[in-house]
Amino acid sequence: MNELHSFGWYAARLKPYLPKKAFxxxxxxxxxxxxxxxxxxxxLITIGMVEMSPLFYVPLSIVIGFSFASLGFLGHEIxxxxxxxxxxxxxxxxxxxFWPLSTGPKLWRKWHNLSHHVHTQHEEEDPDSWPTFDRIKRSRLLCWVYKLPLPIRAFFSLCSLSFQFTVHSLNMFATYVKEFNPKKRPAVFFEMILPWMTWIGLLVWVGPVKWLFMFLIPLLIANVIVMAYISTNHRLNPTTxxxxxxxxxxTVTVPKWVDVLHFNFSYHTEHHLFPGMSSKYYPLVKNLIKEKWPERYHEMRFDHALIALWKTPRPYYNSHGLIDPSNGNVYGTLGHGLQAQTIKEQLSTSLNKSKIEEMVVNPNKQFDK
Structure with a gap:
């Protein structure tokens, strides 16, 4: 791929072509x-106040889950x-x-705005980046997990979308809370605890059956929707x-009505160029990028991106390759051989199974890449 440029380099060249109101x-x-x-x-009031068969709560629960996710997208923008x-x-x-997803604003701005956006896809500094094989091979548990066949791992990875955001949010709280000024930490704790107190209080009030439909199922649905986007944002791209x-x-493409419902969250490359711009104007940014750097721009249909995630392994072998530890096959990333329509080993297999096993047995040994 051509020489890399910072987001500021692109933004400076696009800003003169954008209307002032966009900012x-x-x-x-x-x-x-x-x-x-x-x-x-x-x-919530309908489920809480009306007594009926739980089957009648299912469509309401689904609507709540979709609304939870969309509120999260708006919270990200806010x-x-x-x-x-x-x-x-x-x-x-x-x-x-962000109340339904139980993520406080101070934590989110520290984790997302100040860490993820500043260090996007840096293997050490980005809290949302997927680990390299070097990091995975230091853990015998992860080495065992990643030696399972890719289809099995892909299946469980897909299922894990239903709780990944919630678990990762709690992990980010544990990671970053100590970095806040001691005077601000109580507020960070309060912002994390208060939503959970609300949902636990709801459980006590309505009982486990109604709580299942009022919060737990909607939370799982919201996690799936949010993580489906987040997983495609960067996990097919190289580390840089x-x-x-x-x-x-x-950037993934979805029907226009989905973009309306999800506040244009699909325009992710555009968002990383102008995180301080309303997503309302991201279609304009997209057109400009495709005019100036069409060969650099990555765009894929949302369903194709999810299929590509299913078919490719997650650990990074190097900055632009993904490795399947179960057999040593190496796949390209976007811009380095990955093609959505024909997912296969894009790079020549440079590791055989015996070398993979040796890496697991001797995690401190250095191997050529």
Whole structure:
């Protein structure tokens, strides 16, 4: 691939072609959030107050789950400062939007805005990057897991989407809470604990059966939707020492009505170029990128990206290759041989099974890549 450039390099070349209003906050996005909030409240009241067969709660539970996910997408936008700019109002509205996913605004801005966006796809600094094989081989448990056949791992990985965001959010809390100023840590704890207290209180109030449909099933659905996007954002891309969004990010395409419901969250390369811009204007950014650097831009249908994730292993062998530890096959990443329509070993297999086993037995030994 050609020389990498920082997101600032691209942004400086695109900004003159964008309207000035594109860089202003768009508070009208809150109307969509209000609609989702009212839908959630209405469904919760209906399940809580109306006695009927649990089967009748299923469609309401699904609607709540989809609304939870969409509120999360809006919360992501709010906490980037693209909806409102006043810090206290931004954090308050972001907390409300992220309430179903039980993620506090201070933690999210530290984890996502200040770490993930600054160090995207850096194998050590990005908290959301997938591990390299070097890191995996230090753990005998992970080595055993990754020696399972790829289809089995892919199946369990797909199932894990239903809880990945929640688990990762708790892990990020444990990782970053100690980095906050001691005076601010109580607020960070409060923002994490209060949503869970709300949902546990709901369990005590309505009982386990209704709670299952009011919170647990919707949370699993929301996790699947959110993680389906997040998993395709970067996991098919190479890791990069330079934070180049055209190299390390993927935009997925979905029907227009889905973009409306999900606040244009599919435009992920565009978001990494202009995280402080409302996603309302990302279609304009996309057109400009495709005019100026069509050979660099990565775009894939959402379903094709999910299939590609299923068919490719997750550990990075090097910055631009994915390795299947069960057989040593190495696959290319986007820009380095990966083609959505024909997923196969894009790079020549440079490791055989005996070398993989030797890596597991001798994790400290260095091997040529």
């Amino acid at each position: 202003n906050p768009v508070p009208a996005r809150l109307w969509g959030g209000l609609a989702y909030l009212l839908i959630v409240i209405g469904c 906490l980037h400062g693209t909806v409102v700019r006043k810090p206290w109002l931004r954090d308050f509205l972001g907390a409300v939007a 020492e330079v934070n180049d969004p055209l190299a390390n990010s993927l």
